[in-house]
Amino acid sequence: MEKLVIKDLCAEVEGNQILKGVNLTINKGETLALLGPNGHGKSTLLAVLMGNPRYKVTSGSIEYDGKDLLSLKVDERSKAGLFLAFQNPAEIPGVVSADFFKGAINAHRDNKIKLFEFYKKLEDTCKEVNLPFDMVNRNLNDGFSGGEKKRNEILQLLLLNPDIAMLDEIDSGLDVDAINIVSKCINAQKESKNTGFLIISHYARLFELVKPDRAAVMINGRIVEEGDASLISKIDNEGYEWIEKELGILIKKEETNKPMNKVSIGVCATKEVIKDVK
Amino acid sequence: MLNKVTSYFLEGESNYNVNLKDENPSSFLLQDNSNVTLDLELSSKENKIYFNLGKDSNLNLRIIVKHEIENVELHANVSRGTNFNIYVVDLFNNSITFKSIVDLDQENASSSFHLGVLSKNDEKKNYDISFNHKVGRTFSELDAYGVSKDLSMIKINGTSHIFKNSVKANANQKAKVIVFDDEAKAIANPILKIDCNDVIAKHACAIGSLKDEYVYYLLSRGISLKEARNLITLGYLLPISKHFSKEDEEKIIGLIEGEF
Ligand SMILES: Nc1ncnc2c1ncn2[C@@H]1O[C@H](COP(=O)(O)OP(=O)(O)OP(=O)(O)O)[C@@H](O)[C@H]1O
Ligand SMILES: [Mg+2]
Numbered sequence: 207m208e209k210l211v212i213k214d215l216c217a218e219v220e221g222n223q224i225l226k227g228v229n230l231t232i233n234k235g236e237t238l239a240l241l242g243p244n245g246h247g248k249s250t251l252l253a254v255l256m257g258n259p260r261y262k263v264t265s266g267s268i269e270y271d272g273k274d275l276l277s278l279k280v281d282e283r284s285k286a287g288l289f290l291a292f293q294n295p296a297e298i299p300g301v302v303s304a305d306f307f308k309g310a311i312n313a314h315r316d317n318k319i320k321l322f323e324f325y326k327k328l329e330d331t332c333k334e335v336n337l338p339f340d341m342v343n344r345n346l347n348d349g350f351s352g353g354e355k356k357r358n359e360i361l362q363l364l365l366l367n368p369d370i371a372m373l374d375e376i377d378s379g380l381d382v383d384a385i386n387i388v389s390k391c392i393n394a395q396k397e398s399k400n401t402g403f404l405i406i407s408h409y410a411r412l413f414e415l416v417k418p419d420r421a422a423v424m425i426n427g428r429i430v431e432e433g434d435a436s437l438i439s440k441i442d443n444e445g446y447e448w449i450e451k452e453l454g455i456l457i458k459k460e461e462t463n464k465p466m467n468k469v470s471i472g473v474c475a476t477k478e479v480i481k482d483v484k
Numbered sequence: 485m486l487n488k489v490t491s492y493f494l495e496g497e498s499n500y501n502v503n504l505k506d507e508n509p510s511s512f513l514l515q516d517n518s519n520v521t522l523d524l525e526l527s528s529k530e531n532k533i534y535f536n537l538g539k540d541s542n543l544n545l546r547i548i549v550k551h552e553i554e555n556v557e558l559h560a561n562v563s564r565g566t567n568f569n570i571y572v573v574d575l576f577n578n579s580i581t582f583k584s585i586v587d588l589d590q591e592n593a594s595s596s597f598h599l600g601v602l603s604k605n606d607e608k609k610n611y612d613i614s615f616n617h618k619v620g621r622t623f624s625e626l627d628a629y630g631v632s633k634d635l636s637m638i639k640i641n642g643t644s645h646i647f648k649n650s651v652k653a654n655a656n657q658k659a660k661v662i663v664f665d666d667e668a669k670a671i672a673n674p675i676l677k678i679d680c681n682d683v684i685a686k687h688a689c690a691i692g693s694l695k696d697e698y699v700y701y702l703l704s705r706g707i708s709l710k711e712a713r714n715l716i717t718l719g720y721l722l723p724i725s726k727h728f729s730k731e732d733e734e735k736i737i738g739l740i741e742g743e744f
Binding site for chain 2: 256257258259260279280281283284285289290292295296298299300301302305306309310313314345346362366
């Protein structure tokens with residue numbers, strides 16, 4: 207049964223068109239691997255699915271459970287069962303992780319979770335992803351190591367039980383043990399909650415552990431190839447060049463001059479910041 | 485000095501509640517070997533307060549800044565083995581200039597200044613917090629959190645002056661301010677004047693806007709926009725409240741939550 211149907215989706219960020227007609231379907235409970243060279247729009251697709259306000263959909267449609275996903279606000283999409291584990295999770299000073307988790311859990315249920323139940327659940331889930339429980343008293347992702355941030359994303363996934371979880375390079379920066387832990391969590395989630403997964407990764411290792419049902423390749427802002435899991439090993443062995451030849455697509459090389467974020471947090475001697483006017 | 489100084493004596497293991505009206509300037513003398521918490525209520529526009537702290541003692545000074553206050557000037561001298569903690573909550577008054585100078589005169593004297601400040605409308609809030617490490621083995625800490633909204637401004641100058649020969653002095657400064665609205669402003673100036681080697685001096689200041697990136701992250705977990713803004717901001721202001729009495733703590737939390 208179809209869960210998420212993306213049709214002819216075009217989207218731009220700051221005037222640059224990145225998605226140029228994406229067609230992709232994810233079925234209920236299915237695990238789909240999304241591959242593609244750097245800078246070809248994979249993260250952009252997830253950002254658009256989640257509703258990141260920086261990205262503008264210029265045409266096309268996304269149906270979620272038969273409803274128009276694009277008409278929902280970001281928090282409504284989450285409440286509808288969509289989850290995104292970010293490639294680079296934000297560090298948020300001043301927000302205590304536990305308060306944030308509690309707020310997120312409560313947003314997904316009718317009556318507020320009891321404090322005892324919450325801490326029990328949090329403690330168990332921390333164990334599952336192998337994060338020390340003290341972490342929940344720290345500010346959200348603030349000063350977390352790369353691997354800790356990734357596991358913190360999985361922690362939230364487990365707490366929120368989404369219908370569809372999108373994982374953006376969840377395995378990058380993880381050591382071998384952590385990859386094993388994360389894939390175990392993913393498999394358990396599939397098993398017990400029938401959560402569907404859209405997983406972006408550049409490495410076959412994760413896919414060997416979570417065994418996707420299907421794979422899709424994104425190039426130049428389009429899905430150019432779909433197939434079963436054998437597509438992953440083909441790309442792992444041969445790269446993307448064969449696609450250029452076989453399908454006659456010229457793969458654009460990634461631009462190296464990515465715009466810098468206007469970051470205003472950090473250790474400083476003297477600092478004065480007026481919030482950027484948008 | 486033209487004005488008469490009103491003096492208060494603090495001693496023993498006790499809690500004092502003092503309301504300063506026209507007693508300006510006023511001075512507080514802390515006896516040796518005492519452990520005192522002083523809740524100070526300021527009621528006049530201009531406030532000059534002196535503290536003289538005896539040996540081997542501890543003083544916690546707590547101030548909730550009220551509407552009518554425009555100027556506060558606080559001078560303190562801290563003796564050997566004594567610790568002076570200052571807690572200031574400034575949420576609902578108008579513009580203010582608050583100057584604090586703490587002299588750590590003898591070894592093992594220590595002092596900390598904890599601030600939670602919110603500015604709104606076109607208020608200007610200036611905090612000038614100085615610690616003078618006159619001798620070695622003295623310790624100071626500035627821990628300031630702020631939120632500036634609307635067209636307002638928060639300025640925090642933290643000065644740690646470590647004098648000659650003050651070996652093993654330790655000065656710590658931390659200031660975090662979040663700029664809530666496009667036109668709001670925040671400035672943090674950590675000033676370290678160090679005339680001695682073999683000391684530890686650290687400062688960290690972070691001024692952040694209520695970044696779209698932060699809000700988006702919270703929204704993506706189902707949290708509403710209003711709640712997301714609150715969560716980010718409350719985190720800056722709530723921590724100071726736990727240093728106050730239960731009654732004041734509840735009052736402070738209520739006021740902060742009402743604001744967002
Ligand atoms: N804010 C932005 N302004 C301009 N260009 C952007 C912006 N955000 C992303 N892009 C560009 O969009 C393109 C696609 O980026 P995206 O992050 O979707 O790639 P990706 O396929 O996820 O790559 P990777 O595998 O490296 O993570 C890139 O060229 C990137 O530089
Ligand atoms: Mg990416």
